[in-house]
Amino acid sequence: xxxxxxxxxxxxxxxxxxxxxxxxxxxxxxxxxxxxxxxxxxxxxxxxxxxxxxxxxxxxxxxxxxxxxxxxxxxxxxxxxxxxxxxxxxxxxxxxxxxxxxxxxxxxxxxx
Amino acid sequence: xxxxxxxxxxxxxxxxxxxxxxxxxxxxxxxxxxxxxxxxxxxxxxxxxxxxxxxxxxxxxxxxxxxxxxxxxxxxxxxxxxxxxxxxxxxxxxxxxxxxxxxxxxxxxxxx
Numbered sequence: 001x002x003x004x005x006x007x008x009x010x011x012x013x014x015x016x017x018x019x020x021x022x023x024x025x026x027x028x029x030x031x032x033x034x035x036x037x038x039x040x041x042x043x044x045x046x047x048x049x050x051x052x053x054x055x056x057x058x059x060x061x062x063x064x065x066x067x068x069x070x071x072x073x074x075x076x077x078x079x080x081x082x083x084x085x086x087x088x089x090x091x092x093x094x095x096x097x098x099x100x101x102x103x104x105x106x107x108x109x110x111x112x
Numbered sequence: 113x114x115x116x117x118x119x120x121x122x123x124x125x126x127x128x129x130x131x132x133x134x135x136x137x138x139x140x141x142x143x144x145x146x147x148x149x150x151x152x153x154x155x156x157x158x159x160x161x162x163x164x165x166x167x168x169x170x171x172x173x174x175x176x177x178x179x180x181x182x183x184x185x186x187x188x189x190x191x192x193x194x195x196x197x198x199x200x201x202x203x204x205x206x207x208x209x210x211x212x213x214x215x216x217x218x219x220x221x222x223x224x
Contacts, residue, residue, distance in 0.1 A: 043202050043215035097168050098210050102155040
């Protein structure tokens with residue numbers, strides 16, 4: 001049973017456009033929400049993360065928005081570049097066991 | 113600073129055999145987690161080790177086991193391999209505050 005639901009499954013965006021990936025969770029015992037980027041043949045790489053006491057965090061072209069009451073969070077990729085083409089995973093960490101529960105992933109394709 | 117090293121990168125095994133995968137975490141990290149990644153189930157938590165002790169375990173059968181050595185290196189073992197065990201097995205090196213997980217490139221296991 002997927003504890004973190006991620007959408008869309010895939011998206012195509014033009015170079016310079018904005019990519020938006022959404023995640024939702026049910027378990028209120030999550031205390032840390034990272035996003036990972038994975039290229040084919042590689043392991044996931046930590047991209048950006050947020051704690052539930054913060055509503056937004058920005059690092060370069062990547063922004064996480066967090067809505068604690070709705071139990072939703074999203075990743076925005078601004079000015080998308082072809083090099084951003086990858087699979088993105090949202091995750092949530094249990095506050096008691098520190099286990100990461102991952103979303104199903106979103107494959108982003110940036111067209112030049 | 114060296115990253116997470118997983119060996120071997122690729123393995124082909126026959127049903128019924130057993131396999132051992134190895135992970136060397138980032139220097140100074142004492143916690144290691146293992147995940148299984150498949151197209152159908154996504155990223156699923158296997159177990160976590162800290163100071164040679166298993167701290168958490170996911171919902172996998174007893175055929176999946178692991179251990180950690182005094183130098184923090186970890187191994188996972190899968191016995192009596194089944195076709196469904198074919199997956200990318202990822203090791204994550206976790207920092208002292210358990211706030212970040214850094215993944216290796218994984219071991220691609222194919223069971224035939």
